Amino acid sequence: MKAIVMTGTGGPEVLVLQEVPAPQIGPGDVMIRAEAIPVLFPETKLRSGEFPLGVEPPLVFGFQAAGVVSEVGADADPALIGRRVTVATMGFGSYAEFVSAPADSVNPIPDGLSATDAAAVLMSGSVALPLLETARLTGTETVLIEAAATGIGGYLTQLAKEYGAARVIATVGGPAKAEQARKLGADVVIDHNDPEWPTRLRETLSGTTLDVVFDSIGGTTALDLLDTMTPVQGRMLSYGWLSGAPAQLTATDLITRGLTLTGCAGPDWLARVADARTAALERAAAGGLNPLVEAVLPLDQAAHAHRLIEERAPLGKFILRPDHSA
Numbered sequence: 230m231k232a233i234v235m236t237g238t239g240g241p242e243v244l245v246l247q248e249v250p251a252p253q254i255g256p257g258d259v260m261i262r263a264e265a266i267p268v269l270f271p272e273t274k275l276r277s278g279e280f281p282l283g284v285e286p287p288l289v290f291g292f293q294a295a296g297v298v299s300e301v302g303a304d305a306d307p308a309l310i311g312r313r314v315t316v317a318t319m320g321f322g323s324y325a326e327f328v329s330a331p332a333d334s335v336n337p338i339p340d341g342l343s344a345t346d347a348a349a350v351l352m353s354g355s356v357a358l359p360l361l362e363t364a365r366l367t368g369t370e371t372v373l374i375e376a377a378a379t380g381i382g383g384y385l386t387q388l389a390k391e392y393g394a395a396r397v398i399a400t401v402g403g404p405a406k407a408e409q410a411r412k413l414g415a416d417v418v419i420d421h422n423d424p425e426w427p428t429r430l431r432e433t434l435s436g437t438t439l440d441v442v443f444d445s446i447g448g449t450t451a452l453d454l455l456d457t458m459t460p461v462q463g464r465m466l467s468y469g470w471l472s473g474a475p476a477q478l479t480a481t482d483l484i485t486r487g488l489t490l491t492g493c494a495g496p497d498w499l500a501r502v503a504d505a506r507t508a509a510l511e512r513a514a515a516g517g518l519n520p521l522v523e524a525v526l527p528l529d530q531a532a533h534a535h536r537l538i539e540e541r542a543p544l545g546k547f548i549l550r551p552d553h554s555a
């Protein structure tokens with residue numbers, strides 16, 4: 230089969246289309262003929278070496294895919310053959326024509342949802358839902374969503390009011406993303422490419438405060454935000470570090486302001502994210518979550534997609550499509 234092999238750690242050019250043996254399926258596994266493979270922002274960090282991969286390349290790269298079950302191993306339900314499903318691997322093997330996974334780890338794709346749209350919402354939608362549940366918004370609160378036009382931020386922006394936000398302030402980089410964040414539901418948009426953006430935020434708030442911050446930037450700006458948050462009630466949900474470092478805060482910073490920081494990462498958090506996949510797919514199928522797709526590209530364009538993500542260009546997910554007829 231054709232697959233994108235990560236030949237080493239480095240720039241997008243380490244992702245190379247190669248002919249490789251199809252994966253094995255063991256007892257309890259299913260084989261999925263991939264139709265739509267999302268290119269995920271964290272994958273660019275694993276490829277570059279910024280995040281540890283845990284396994285030495287060369288390896289078939291990629292976390293997730295949507296497709297059709299083509300084969301089942303011993304002990305897996307033969308009725309699964311022909312079913313449309315999504316798969317989330319342990320980190321390898323999804324940028325490929327065929328992906329194997331334990332049968333109990335796949336999620337059905339609801340009728341009416343395309344494989345492309347399922348792939349687009351699978352990760353970002355299933356992170357946004359537990360973040361919104363964890364925030365426990367009251368209906369009267371002001372929230373800040375960072376990197377609010379794309380990925381997890383884009384889905385948070387779409388759903389924040391439904392989950393109880395009264396006012397949504399968004400940060401984005403550049404005018405195209407500002408326009409998208411507004412369309413997705415932001416009331417106010419601030420450009421986080423401006424290093425003085427926390428000052429712009431204070432001007433926007435003009436004396437009011439943020440009740441909830443969905444922090445994906447981390448670094449030192451997280452500390453700058455604390456004085457804009459509602460004392461005692463204010464809570465920061467930290468789920469990413471786009472700046473290159475997690476929120477640089479101490480317990481003293483939080484305690485003296487009466488604020489709460491919730492870390493939304495680690496194995497137990499990721500188990501919640503996995504549990505939310507079905508709900509994200511069902512929401513998208515029912516029209517309650519609008520999948521954000523930038524473009525569908527042939528599988529051999531994986532490196533190109535990584536390059537554009539690193540340039541912060543796309544407004545939605547790149548979806549890779551294997552050409553099974555080639």
Ligand SMILES: NC(=O)c1ccc[n+]([C@@H]2O[C@H](COP(=O)([O-])OP(=O)(O)OC[C@H]3O[C@@H](n4cnc5c(N)ncnc54)[C@H](OP(=O)(O)O)[C@@H]3O)[C@@H](O)[C@H]2O)c1
Nearest residue numbers: 270376379380381401402406445468469470471472493541
């Ligand atoms: N905790 C979890 O469960 C979990 C799961 C998946 C991902 N994550 C993390 O969540 C964050 C967002 O991931 P995603 O998949 O939703 O990404 P995404 O929105 O698809 O893409 C990243 C966006 O972040 C912005 N960005 C990139 N570099 C930035 C920087 N240095 N400072 C500020 N903004 C920057 C860009 O938007 P602009 O052009 O608008 O700046 C870009 O569109 C990442 O840190 C990721 O690692 C966490």
